[in-house]
Amino acid sequence: MEVLAFAGLETILFLAPPTQERLARFAHYRAIGVAGVARSRPPEWMDEHLPPVFEQLAGIGAPVVHYKVCSTFDSAPHIGNIGRAAEIARRRFPGWIPLVVSDPGMGRFQAFGNLFAHANGVGYRLDRHPTMAAHPTTPMHEADLGRHLAAQTDLRVGLVDFASMKRGRADALLAQEIERGAAIVSVDVLDPETLREAGRLIWERGAAQQFVLGSQGVEQALVAHWRAAGLMPLTSASVGCARVERLAAVSGSVSPITAAQIEHACARGFEPIVLDARLAVHEHWLAAEVQRVTALGGEAIARGRDPLVFTATGPDDPRVAAFREAVRASGTPIAAVNDRLGAALGDILNALVRQCGLRRVVISGGDTSSHAASRLGIDALTAIAPLSPGVPLCRAHSPDPAIDGLEIALKGGQTGAPDFFTAVRDKH
Structure with missing residues (x-):
């Protein structure tokens, strides 16, 4: 939410699926989100609760529908199953699903499909991260997000790696992965260049209404591309707030x-x-x-x-x-x-x-x-x-x-x- 808001797009996050009357009150907003608890729920819960939310979001008509996941990819087959969310989404949003989890601004980096995260200023591969490797609910034993997802879904996961992106081969590799049957395509992000390229792939190679999996890195990537393409001002909104005496x-x-x-x-x-x-x-x-x-x-x-x-x-x-x-x-x-x-x-x-x-x-x-x-x-x-x-x-x-x-x-x-x-x- 904050990425788009501070880039100048009016953005609102509902804490539950809004009524049509409530949506109408905020009809002038450019980005609309619905918070949920799917990350702490089993697949059966997702089967019941996600379809109507996806249907409502599709009805808004936004060109991008983003299923937000944690930037440390908290998930497991039995709880917060991201693969199941992708399966449910494909029934409403056909086509390939970009997966963008990395966000360098938050200390998250992906290289050759493996996610790394900072902790106290030190970078760790996710399966060696001091918190995530021992997470009480969703411990991460695999840093390769494609392999991690393979335990959650039968959907094939492809990869657009950063080396190919830097050589200008992102489009060709994406087409190749889709031709091979990839339903989800993980996209590396390491730096501003690959961040912009990830945003371009989502915006230019996506469907008229593109479903995306990822962290706030999705919005970071889109904003980076929009700015590079001249679709959005380069400067962010100037904001601030005052001290409070009680909190x-x-x-x-x-x-x-x-x-x-x-x-x-x-x-x-x-x-x-x-x-x-x-x-x-x-x-x-x-x-x-x-x-x-x-x-x-x-x-x-x-x-x-x-x-x-x-x-x-x-x-x-x-x-x-x-x-x-x-x-x-x-x-x-x-x-x-x-x-x-x-x-x-x-x-x-x-x-x-x-x-x-x-x-x-x-x-x-x-x-x-x-x-x-x-x-x-x-x-x-x-x-x-x-x-x-x-x-x-x-x-x-x-x-x-x-x-x-x-x-x-x-x-x-x-x-x-x-x-x-x-x-x-x-x-x-």
Whole structure:
């Protein structure tokens, strides 16, 4: 969303499929998105829920329909199956499907089909990445995205590699891969040149309504091509925002990157408050924990502190193992427990916003963000200022006046600098 918005295109992201009346209110927007929770759902859920969303997006008439995936390609055959999403999409959008996951601006690079990602300034092949190799839900054991997808779908995956792109052979190689039967074609991106070329392939070699798989790198590539082709101004929109005196944040991430951000924030005016994730195995236990944590958050704000509610600090935090053992002992499906946790964090944030009059908040954790944001009664988001690559500060749209206009940052576990939470509070 932020890539297009800060390039000058009015963009809105709905948190659920919008009604026709709601769409009509934002009819002048050039880019429309619908957030979802498919990355944390099984293939059977996708079979039921994705077709109507794809149908609605097709009806809008946009030339590009983008199925957004994480830039670390979080997915597995049993959960967040990207291959299944492609199979469902092909029924509505025939033709080849570009796959663009790399985004150099976020420290993501693809070479010969293999994805690399930065962590703390160091580049790792994805299957050796300190977080992704040990991801609690979708561990990455294969950096070759074609091979990774082969476990999720029977659709053939081709490749347009960066060496061919730099020799001017991208079109010929793409045609060759399609002729060989590739339904999905992964496109390398390493630098500005290959980023522009990836955007050109999508825009010029795509169908009248082209379906694309990928991260925010898809929009980065399209904007790079549009600018190079003279279809869009070269300069970005100038945006900014002021510091706020009070802010609340919640985190369901176990990423070491988020752990470092929590440590940094708590040394600079944020009040650390732990939500005991083990209690999510029983709804009434969790309800009591939400009340306890909300009270602590309100007390922190009254003392001039910014509450930061979190479930763990990194994958090695003993709380993570204790949570998994509690889930195992309860017999409750972990997906259901994770949904409860995300909702609980949203309920805490919702209560603090209303009780304390907060106008800026943060939600950390990819899966957490979608569940927590829905509990706030947010209908849609528009980007208002950049915070870090992949994470804008957004304005919430809601029929509820207590929530409408709320400024909110939604960040994945792997994103942001160590000072992320303080930067959101102090942003100028």
